[in-house]
């Protein structure tokens with residue numbers, strides 16, 4: 127899979143963010159560059175979301191906030207049957223939503 131997921135890095139203060147914003151939440155600068163979200167990190171917290179829009183084919187989504195080794199905190203789908211806070215995971219990109227023929231790719235985490 128060659129899909130990639132991008133956040134942004136502020137060229138003025140170095141703040142990294144995912145998802146990307148139009149302005150840096152730290153210093154307000156609009157001088158941002160794309161930042162590929164990739165690497166390994168640890169699960170800070172996770173939750174299972176059952177109240178999904180009707181066009182979702184999945185029964186629930188397991189979402190996690192992961193602190194990457196770069197220090198960036200990113201939210202994505204956690205593909206882990208036995209999730210645990212503090213567990214090491216790595217990023218991947220996959221289908222986070224299927225609705226008929228439409229597929230949406232997004233950030234996912236898989237256990238190491």
Ligand SMILES: [Zn+2]
Nearest residue numbers: 136139150153
């Ligand atoms: Zn900034």
